[in-house]
Amino acid sequence: MKTLAAQALIAIALLLVLCPLAILGHRLKAIHALVYGAATLISIHLAGLGVMGLLDGDAIGSAGVTLPIGLPWLRAHFRFDALSALFLVVVNLGTTAASLYGIGYGGHLAHPNRVTPIYPLFLAGLNLTLLADDAFVFLIGWEFMSVSSWLLVLADHEKPENREAATTYLVMAVLGSFCLLGAFGVLAMNGEDYSFAAMRGAVLDTVEVTLLVGLVLIGAGSKAGVVPLHAWLPLAHPAAPSHVSALMSGVMTKVALYGLVRILFDLNRQADWEWGALLMLLGAATAVLGILYALMQTDIKRILAYSTVENVGVVLLGLGLALAFRASNEPALAALALAAGFYHVLNHAAMKTLLFLGAGAVAATTAERNIERLGGLIRLMPVTAVTFLIGSAAISALPPLNGFVSEWLILQTLFKAPSLPMWTMKFGAPVAGALLALSAALAAACFVRAFGIVFLGRARSPATLDARDPDPWMRAALILTAGLCLLLGILPVTVTSMLSDVSQSLIGVDLSESIIQGWPWLAPVSAARGSYSGTVVVASGLLMILVTAIVIKGFGTRKIRRAPAWDCGHVEDNPATQYTASSLAQPLRRVFGTSLFAAREQVEMPMPDEIAPARLSVRVIDPVWQGLYAPAIRAVDWLANRINRLQSLTVRRHLLLMFLTLMVMLVLAAIRRMLT
Amino acid sequence: MNFHYSAAHLIGALVLLLGFQLLYQRRIAAVIRSFAVQAAALALAAAWQAYIQDSPHLYITAAIALVFKAMIVPFALNWLVVRLGIHKTVETALGIGPTMMIGVALVALSIVLVLPVTQNASALTRENLALAMSVVLLGLLMMITRRNAVSQVVGFMALENGLILAAVGVKGMPLVVEMSIAFSVLVAMILFGIFFYRIRERFDSLDLHYLESFRGER
Known part of the structure; x- marks a missing residue:
């Protein structure tokens, strides 16, 4: 070694x-x-x-x-x-x-x-x-x-x-x-x-x-x-x-x-179980707030960054759970929670790298990061679009991709938390589970929005018109990470068996107790409660596609019928009439943002005789910035101004200051010595 | 051994006592003379340590203390005082009585601190360190309770005396450390001399009070 x-x-x-x-x-x-x-x-x-x-x-x-x-x-x-x-x-x-x-x-x-x-x-x-x-x-x-x-x-x-x-x-x-x-x-x-x-x-x-x-x-x-x-x-x-x-x-x-x-x-x-509970609380809050922030953004890279906040929250939830189980002498469950957290770490590293690289490809070719000005890129950048779609599906926790496995594992472990003797955990764990599920659902909404606005529909600005897929190296990186997302999702048991050693070294128990059925079934806790196999999901999906294709080929009619094309509901031939990123997020912003982010919408209608567009403006306030950072900045400013006065003390007073500091330290040392 | 210890203790206490004497002098000339006596006592302490530790290099330390600190520095300070026509009394920022009481408190504090910390060291080293720390703190006290620049310089030198007292009491302190302390004092002395001239030139006094009002702070 x-x-x-x-x-x-x-x-x-x-x-x-x-x-x-x-x-x-x-x-x-x-x-x-x-x-x-x-x-x-x-x-x-x-x-x-x-x-x-x-x-x-x-x-x-x-x-x-x-x-x-x-x-x-x-x-x-x-x-x-x-x-x-x-x-x-x-x-x-x-x-x-x-x-x-x-x-x-x-x-x-x-x-x-x-x-x-x-x-x-x-x-x-x-x-x-x-x-x-x-x-x-x-x-x-x-x-x-x-x-x-x-x-x-x-x-x-x-x-x-x-x-x-x-x-x-x-x-x-x-x-x-x-x-x-x-x-x-x-x-x-x-x-x-x-x-x-x-x-x-x-x-x-x-x-x-x-x-x-x-x-x-x-x-x-x-x-x-x-x-x-x-x-x-x-x-x-x-x-x-x-x-x-x-x-x-x-x-x-x-x-x-x-x-x-x-x-x-x-x-x-x-660390006692209370710290585990605190970590779980922070994790759940981070997950939900992170993804809600992401839903309010229109900058593609910023959406991804906030989504990182969400996923860190998910991992933290798993780690907190492991801490709580460990402290209450449930080493098998602690090992499982830890492994689930690590699995998500691995998955998120793969999918977030993929998504950022895809976003980079889009930003490099269009020189535009605002998704309101993108659109219809799927035809111009097929490789980027497909890989970004895989990443989006993975991060939205859709099977058979990797994001599903780890979030499912964390949820499965979370369902065992109410069996702990602490009332906080009995009541808190289901709440954390609900928040985790909510964040997964919101993540799906967020990435439907991100993918849909960027790659689907029609171009919203001229920036996208001569976009094209990046060069082979960058494409290779995208395909590599997309393949990794798929692989980590299809082979969950292989991954968890690799994580077993890590749990063994940290908790002292490996995963053989908690993952009961053999390959390819992943069955945490017990097979009756739930088991999953990405391999089988993919295999059966492929089988169904094959069967359907054979059925259509074999029994379908070959007659061609001509009819007017459906125009997807477009009434007017103007790209501005499509859904925008903001309009797609509006329902969620109204439900969650009104109280959390003090989101307010304001409509400015022109007077009847004016020739001006009506404007809808949205104001979102970040409560964390307002409540924590802004006061901290003000406090530092205030303190700096106070301390500034020390700059102009006299020589003797400077010495006095040093002397008093020395005295305080010495007296503290003397007191500490007497107490011990 | 017992006599060695008692004598070293006595000389160390003498240095400390002279540190107190520095605090209650009301005339500049007396302050400088007390300082000279303290430096001479320090030289004696160093020489005694050289004898009982059987480390000849400490004799050099003693010689440096005697020549520089007990003779050249006081002489130079006296010369400066005469030459610059400095006001002959000591201006205090805090009365003599309270200063002495604080001094006593400082000695008590350093004994309380040093004795338990150094339980593993020999008795001689422990006592010596406690005395040396008291001398350092008294020097610092003198620097902050006197307005006159000359007294502040003497306070600084007394502080250095404490450092050297600590250094000679510890076995195996390399000579180079003591040499560098001694020379740094000399350099500081020269710098202070220049500093006096500049202040004097501008304000006709060495009372730092004038310096403060010049800076527009009072």
């Missing part, structure tokens, strides 16, 4: 080398394709290492690699276990597709030289975080990831909204890292050093566990986009170039969840 960790580290080192190469070769036209090509190969290699780690059960508990980097007495510790293997697969499937896409896409950006050198750094940061075996390496990887993605968000910094998005992102990233630092501090409080091995042994009291979970939730949650810390995500993710958006949404949020799992399921296993 040591060799796997070492190989992964060498691959990461190669990624780091790509950065100076890209800078040195910035005058060459071919450098972009070269760098992305190399990144693709390295990503495939890393994903392969992850798969090998998952297949080989001996990965668990293996010795790590220690490199003499960093401070001389600390050194850097790396380790390759089942959890890192799983997330290496998740991350590198996404980066493989994005890098492949980048071979065609990276050279045609407005400023390719701002993106190509930083892209491999971003990949290195993502992978480094997964291999870390001490807090320093973890945080360095995490910061690498944050800072490089911040630079990528800034790639198009001529636009003021991108600069604003980048600043918001940076502030949230700093807050998140700071909280994670605190979380590691809590873990290392009683241990001797910051290595994960030492942290695993630490036993915390109730207050410390509370502090730990709170800090982790803020630290990892802000990166993953958990409501109410999601505000930066829909700003920053769409601002980056599309393949980077795909990685930020599909992969970086998963690394954040990895941090959460690593700390709450591996380093410290003391």
Whole structure:
């Protein structure tokens, strides 16, 4: 196993080398394709290492690699276990597709030289975080990831909204890292050093566990986009170039969840069921709010970013459930909930990468991200349209695609939660289940809207008229991820058996108890309660198509009947009379948005003698921004003004301030010593 | 050993006592002289530590303290005071009485803090550290309760004395650390001298009060 960790580290080192190469070769036209090509190969290699780690059960508990980097007495510790293997697969499937896409896409950006050198750094940061075996390496990887993605968000910094998005992102990233630092501090409080091995042994009291979970939730949650810390995500993710958006949404949020799992399921296993309930609550709220936000948007990439928020909520729900089961001594169910969450992580990485890459293809060829100005692209971009449709169906949880399997698994596990002794769970779990179902239904509505408005109907603006499918590399990336979505959906038992080791390493129980029937039936909990097989669904679907085709061919009439064509209900030959994105979302906006987002519609009718169009304007207010971020910004401003006065104190008063601070610290230390 | 300990304790306490003496002087010249005596006591402490620890390099520390801090610095300060015609009394921001009481509280605080923390160290080191920390805090107190720039500089130097007292008491402190502290004090002295000239040139006084009103804050 040591060799796997070492190989992964060498691959990461190669990624780091790509950065100076890209800078040195910035005058060459071919450098972009070269760098992305190399990144693709390295990503495939890393994903392969992850798969090998998952297949080989001996990965668990293996010795790590220690490199003499960093401070001389600390050194850097790396380790390759089942959890890192799983997330290496998740991350590198996404980066493989994005890098492949980048071979065609990276050279045609407005400023390719701002993106190509930083892209491999971003990949290195993502992978480094997964291999870390001490807090320093973890945080360095995490910061690498944050800072490089911040630079990528800034790639198009001529636009003021991108600069604003980048600043918001940076502030949230700093807050998140700071909280994670605190979380590691809590873990290392009683241990001797910051290595994960030492942290695993630490036993915390109730207050410390509370502090730990709170800090982790803020630290990892802000990166993953958990409501109410999601505000930066829909700003920053769409601002980056599309393949980077795909990685930020599909992969970086998963690394954040990895941090959460690593700390709450591996380093410290003391979190009580209340924390599981809190995670479930946050997850359900995040899922529903995320997808409702997505329904209000008209920017295609922003819709996808909000949909990421929703899916993070779904995963968080699964993780919270696992936490609650673990704390109430139901290890088999905890393992199942955890595996369901991981399955969704894997699925969402595949489908969100696919959707963002598809959106990137649309945006690149039409130079338009507002879906109100797109339409009818299915004829001009058939490959993009079909793959985007597969992604939309997957993310709307339609069988036989992958999104269905994981959401179904989470729901099935959720149905077992009322058997727990806690009344909160008895009543709360069905509510969470209802919210999860609601979010799945809203996601379907959201992606019907996204796909329908972009690809169906007729062109809504001239921007779409000469759109065409992207070049072969980008098409290959789209087809690859679409195939992955299909594969993950058709072979659920194969995937869950691979996840079994991960559950084994974190909960101590594998999935053999909870997944009862053999291949190809996936039957969590019990076969009588429900079982599913994507393989059988696909096989029977294909069989039915075959039968129908034979029946039609064999028994159908060949007589041709001529009749006037149905004009799809179009009365007027004007594209503006079609459904628009806003009109499609109007019913949902009225039902949910009126109270949640204070959505108000206003109709301005012209006076009878005026020649002016009537206008319908919609005002939507983000309650989280108004309620949390705006006051925080005001508070910081107020405080900064106060502190500003300290700038002009006299020499003696500055000294006095220092003296008093020192005194307070010393007295606190003295009091703490006396108490203990 | 017992005598070694008692003598080291006595000399350390002498440095601390001279730190208190610095606090209640009302004339600049007396402040400078007290400082010189404190530095000489410090040199004695260093020399004694050199003897009992059997580490000859501490004699160099003692020599530096004696030459620079007990002779050159006070002489230079005196010269500056005469040369610049500085007001000869100490302007206090806080009365002598309260200052002394705060000083006593600070000593108590540092003993409360240092003694339990250093339970594993030898008794000599512990006592020495507590004394040194008290001297540092008294120096800091002097800096904030005196308006006059000369007293503030002396407070700063006294603070340095405390640091050196801590340094010589710990076994194995490399010479280079002490040397650098000693020279930093000298550099600071030169800087302060220049600073005095500039203030004096502009305001005809070394009372920092004028500096404050110049900045339009009072």
